[in-house]
Amino acid sequence: xxxxxxxxxxxxxxxxxxxxxxxxxxxxxxxxxxxxxxxxxxxxxxxxxxxxxxxxxxxxxxxxxxxxxxxxxxxxxxxxxxxxxxxxxxxxxxxxxxxxxxxxxxxxxxxxxxxxxxxxxxxxxxxxxxxxxxxxxxxxxxxxxxxxxxxxxxxxxxxxxxxxxxxxxxxxxxxxxxxxxxxxxxxxxxxxxxxxxxxxxxxxxxxxxxxxxxxxxxxxxxxxxxxxxxxxxxxxxxxxxxxxxxxxxxxxxxxxxxxxxxxxxxxxxxxxxxxxxxxxxxxxxxxxxxxxxxxxxxxxxxxxxxxxxxxxxxxxxxxxxxxxxxxxxxxxxxxxxxxxxxxxxxxxxxxxxxxxxxxxxxxxxxxxxxxxxxxxxxxxxxxxxxxxxxxxxxxxxxxxxxxxxxxxxxxxxxxxxxxxxxxxxxxxxxxxxxxxxxxxxxxxxxxxxxxxxxxxxxxxxxxxxxxxxxxxxxxxxxxxxxxxxxxxxxxxxxxxxxxxxxxxxxxxxxxxxxxxxxxxxxxxxxxxxxxxxxxxxxxxxxxxxxxxxxxxxxxxxxxxxxxxxxxxxxxxxxxxxxxxxxxxxxxxxxxxxxxxxxxxxxxxxxxxxxxxxxxxxxx
Amino acid sequence: xxxxxxxxxxxxxxxxxxxxxxxxxxxxxxxxxxxxxxxxxxxxxxxxxxxxxxxxxxxxxxxxxxxxxxxxxxxxxxxxxxxxxxxxxxxxxxxxxxxxxxxxxxxxxxxxxxxxxxxxxxxxxxxxxxxxxxxxxxxxxxxxxxxxxxxxxxxxxxxxxxxxxxxxxxxxxxxxxxxxxxxxxxxxxxxxxxxxxxxxxxxxxxxxxxxxxxxxxxxxxxxxxxxxxxxxxxxxxxxxxxxxxxxxxxxxxxxxxxxxxxxxxxxxxxxxxxxxxxxx
Numbered sequence: 068x069x070x071x072x073x074x075x076x077x078x079x080x081x082x083x084x085x086x087x088x089x090x091x092x093x094x095x096x097x098x099x100x101x102x103x104x105x106x107x108x109x110x111x112x113x114x115x116x117x118x119x120x121x122x123x124x125x126x127x128x129x130x131x132x133x134x135x136x137x138x139x140x141x142x143x144x145x146x147x148x149x150x151x152x153x154x155x156x157x158x159x160x161x162x163x164x165x166x167x168x169x170x171x172x173x174x175x176x177x178x179x180x181x182x183x184x185x186x187x188x189x190x191x192x193x194x195x196x197x198x199x200x201x202x203x204x205x206x207x208x209x210x211x212x213x214x215x216x217x218x219x220x221x222x223x224x225x226x227x228x229x230x231x232x233x234x235x236x237x238x239x240x241x242x243x244x245x246x247x248x249x250x251x252x253x254x255x256x257x258x259x260x261x262x263x264x265x266x267x268x269x270x271x272x273x274x275x276x277x278x279x280x281x282x283x284x285x286x287x288x289x290x291x292x293x294x295x296x297x298x299x300x301x302x303x304x305x306x307x308x309x310x311x312x313x314x315x316x317x318x319x320x321x322x323x324x325x326x327x328x329x330x331x332x333x334x335x336x337x338x339x340x341x342x343x344x345x346x347x348x349x350x351x352x353x354x355x356x357x358x359x360x361x362x363x364x365x366x367x368x369x370x371x372x373x374x375x376x377x378x379x380x381x382x383x384x385x386x387x388x389x390x391x392x393x394x395x396x397x398x399x400x401x402x403x404x405x406x407x408x409x410x411x412x413x414x415x416x417x418x419x420x421x422x423x424x425x426x427x428x429x430x431x432x433x434x435x436x437x438x439x440x441x442x443x444x445x446x447x448x449x450x451x452x453x454x455x456x457x458x459x460x461x462x463x464x465x466x467x468x469x470x471x472x473x474x475x476x477x478x479x480x481x482x483x484x485x486x487x488x489x490x491x492x493x494x495x496x497x498x499x500x501x502x503x504x505x506x507x508x509x510x511x512x513x514x515x516x517x518x519x520x521x522x523x524x525x526x527x528x529x530x531x532x533x534x535x536x537x538x539x540x541x542x543x544x545x546x547x548x549x550x551x552x553x554x555x556x557x558x559x560x561x562x563x564x565x566x567x568x569x570x571x572x573x574x575x576x577x578x579x580x581x582x583x584x585x586x587x588x589x590x591x592x593x594x595x596x597x598x599x600x601x602x603x604x605x606x607x608x609x610x611x612x613x614x615x616x617x618x619x620x621x622x623x624x625x626x627x628x629x630x631x632x633x634x635x636x637x638x639x640x641x642x643x644x645x646x647x648x649x650x651x652x653x654x655x656x657x658x659x660x661x662x663x664x665x666x667x668x669x670x671x672x673x674x675x676x677x678x679x680x681x682x683x684x685x686x
Numbered sequence: 687x688x689x690x691x692x693x694x695x696x697x698x699x700x701x702x703x704x705x706x707x708x709x710x711x712x713x714x715x716x717x718x719x720x721x722x723x724x725x726x727x728x729x730x731x732x733x734x735x736x737x738x739x740x741x742x743x744x745x746x747x748x749x750x751x752x753x754x755x756x757x758x759x760x761x762x763x764x765x766x767x768x769x770x771x772x773x774x775x776x777x778x779x780x781x782x783x784x785x786x787x788x789x790x791x792x793x794x795x796x797x798x799x800x801x802x803x804x805x806x807x808x809x810x811x812x813x814x815x816x817x818x819x820x821x822x823x824x825x826x827x828x829x830x831x832x833x834x835x836x837x838x839x840x841x842x843x844x845x846x847x848x849x850x851x852x853x854x855x856x857x858x859x860x861x862x863x864x865x866x867x868x869x870x871x872x873x874x875x876x877x878x879x880x881x882x883x884x885x886x887x888x889x890x891x892x893x894x895x896x897x898x899x900x901x902x903x904x905x906x907x908x909x910x911x912x913x914x915x916x917x918x919x920x921x922x923x924x925x926x927x928x929x930x931x932x933x934x935x936x937x938x939x940x941x942x943x944x945x946x947x948x949x950x951x952x953x954x955x956x957x958x959x960x961x962x963x964x965x966x
Contacts, residue, residue, distance in 0.1 A: 302822060
């Protein structure tokens with residue numbers, strides 16, 4: 068213990084001295100660091116500085132130096148690919164690296180000899196993997212090997228950049244049809260071979276890719292980068308490359324920019340062509356961006372749905388818990404639709420472009436909409452809608468719940484313009500009864516949107532019903548002090564005596580009183596208008612509010628009026644339909660110019676079936 | 687691309703340094719006999735791109751051979767006279783292009799042109815400056831056939847292959863003679879290899895110098911083979927006029943078939959063809 072501590076101290080002192088010496092070194096006259104140019108990677112053993120690191124998830128014991136099987140010399144590298152069921156790892160893979168890095172700029176190819184215990188495909192082999200950024204990685208995917216020793220070539224696309232390369236060789240391989248096998252690699256070295264010729268390079272697999280209707284801020288990644296060489300055997304060898312081998316260029320940076328990693332960003336309207344070079348060599352392939360500039364898109368989200376969750380089966384809405392939808396774009400044959408998840412002021416919506424038709428599928432959990440009365444969807448389009456159509460098709464997969472089986476049915480409903488409108492949210496409610504060809508609504512599995520609006524935002528896609536048509540619970544019992552209340556209709560207070568709840572004003576409305584959960588409730592069936600004749604003129608000028616509870620599942624319009632003699636009347640709009648009881652306190656000032664000292668009547672007009680309770684004035 | 691290795695009539699004994707070709711050899715100097723060449727026939731293939739070669743100098747062979755057997759070699763191409771298979775490239779070269787396309791029942795097309803009936807000569811120097819195509823199963827050739835082939839038949843007419851290349855070995859060419867008793871695989875032949883280069887990346891000059899009792903084979907003016915009557919196992923038939931053929935075959939007994947790794951199309955570029963006679 069004591070001894071080792073003193074050694075430690077000595078070590079520290081020596082290190083300190085060395086640092087002191089190095090600090091005095093003058094920078095003048097220093098030359099650029101040079102790196103070894105050693106070409107050998109593995110001939111009969113690890114070359115100077117070579118190390119091996121197996122991939123963490125691979126079978127790490129798979130690599131061994133083999134002294135019995137070799138192409139040449141005394142040893143080769145053996146790789147034992149495990150069976151797919153091997154508990155120690157189901158594949159082999161790793162990196163042979165060097166420290167320090169090597170200057171490979173005088174070579175044009177990494178060569179090796181290889182064979183396998185059976186014909187096999189090595190999933191990846193290459194160099195330039197330094198277990199870090201791997202800036203200059205070169206990969207041959209799917210290299211075929213067989214049971215004869217053969218020479219393989221991995222050409223260096225641009226030797227000039229490999230001045231301090233750490234990654235000498237990397238590989239990965241999996242079983243063939245579940246079973247493992249063995250392969251050997253020998254005589255791995257960098258060479259400069261004049262019989263490798265006809266270098267070509269490419270991006271996007273050499274294709275000229277065109278992107279139309281691109282919008283500002285859309286981004287693309289230039290991928291599928293390669294170089295190809297003709298080997299001494301007359302065949303081409305293609306290698307996959309990292310972006311660092313290429314210099315990218317945009318023909319019009321005002322339309323699209325490209326960064327050194329091949330990331331393209333659209334910045335304006337117009338056309339730009341992205342091309343690349345590798346050294347002096349123009350790469351085949353290009354990416355043309357035809358940009359329309361900023362898109363026309365909704366600035367406000369669709370109106371938030373107000374229906375109670377119990378009345379809704381939602382496919383897409385931020386308000387409800389949505390049922391599982393397999394896909395919002397089935398990409399069926401001939402469908403050109405592209406979909407994109409977007410947010411409009413924080414509200415999720417789906418955007419479709421190039422929509423001719425799009426399949427939306429929820430067949431893995433078909434929807435039982437048997438209790439639903441409507442299909443609802445909000446749509447927004449930048450396109451002109453005059454003379455255009457929007458179509459909604461629902462498909463039911465029948466009792467077997469799957470496509471086919473002679474029990475499927477579907478029906479399409481067409482929406483015209485109007486109500487279609489450009490650049491505004493249009494709320495589309497289609498009664499389920501309109502889908503006349505649907506034999507069943509219990510196994511709905513597909514929704515198909517089509518028509519002539521190629522650009523579409525959609526939101527709040529759901530089935531709904533109006534819920535119970537009569538209230539099942541009583542209106543909340545008011546708790547105001549009786550001294551502060553003048554009651555017209557309530558079980559909680561003494562009502563104005565002599566009030567006529569159904570004066571004959573020629574109305575069509577059918578008035579009745581029903582008991583809801585033991586509570587007396589006023590019902591207007593088939594409202595057009597309806598009056599209440601107070602038993603006597605009331606001075607409510609000391610009161611602050613008209614309070615009332617109302618409930619309607621089917622009304623789309625409802626107003627309440629106060630009337631003073633003259634008659635002087637004023638309407639107040641009530642929001643319908645309701646989700647359950649709505650309790651409302653309307654400031655009496657809202658009814659000006661009605662004379663609050665002499666209110667003689669109340670009146671309702673609108674439509675639907677209305678339930679009312681606790682109509683009272685309060686302080 | 688014009689590289690003019692002009693060997694003028696006044697040329698005397700010349701020596702060439704061949705560092706690039708024979709860098710490993712200690713003796714890099716060849717001493718060749720004096721020959722006094724006079725140009726008698728040539729085509730430098732100048733002309734507009736897409737035009738077919740001069741009809742006053744060249745004829746096309748069309749099809750799959752007179753016996754429908756791939757020109758006696760089980761070759762796979764159909765020879766056409768379309769510009770896509772043989773035309774000037776506008777840069778002073780003839781381009782003979784083998785394409786992978788189904789045409790008249792064949793899987794490939796290409797072209798073969800010859801001077802038969804237009805120009806024949808016995809003896810002299812025949813040369814062409816050529817950049818070869820490449821790829822397994824690609825077989826470019828610059829060769830001579832005895833003009834009496836139609837009367838005496840092959841191989842009695844004689845054949846001199848000045849350059850043949852197997853596309854799977856793009857750095858090796860062969861020079862060969864065929865005659866009665868030494869034809870096809872028994873032809874008298876020798877190969878010439880570029881050790882660290884290929885014949886398809888630049889133009890190279892392929893030539894023979896042919897006298898009464900010798901045929902000398904050259905690549906870039908390096909003599910690599912001399913064939914004399916003593917080398918052949920039969921009658922020396924190289925004593926009468928021959929015509930020139932240039933073609934790119936696809937597949938065949940000589941080299942095997944193309945694979946799906948063979949890059950197509952493949953073009954042989956011919957900068958010029960020249961024929962000289964030895965001055966008296």
